[in-house]
Amino acid sequence: MKQVMGDIKMNHDNFKVGRIMIVDDEAELMSALCEALAVQGYETMGFTTGADALKVLVEQDYDLLLTDLMMPEWMALH
16 A cells, blocks of 8 residues: 655555554554554554563664553552
8 A cells, every 4th residue: 555645655554654552441442543653654562561561662763652540550549
């Protein structure tokens, strides 16, 4: 699938717009967000716990983090 954006031609199969980490305790919602953003050319990685996401953030950089603020493990801290 090729798309023209301005004067730049992009092939979504090998061009990534940016890296996004998605963290949500609802696995179906997290997966849907990952898939929808991947179709738009983003490289996505999803997690259902903040602890798992933090382990990866120590080793990898992301351009954006989308997270559910009302996750059970976060609520236990307050």
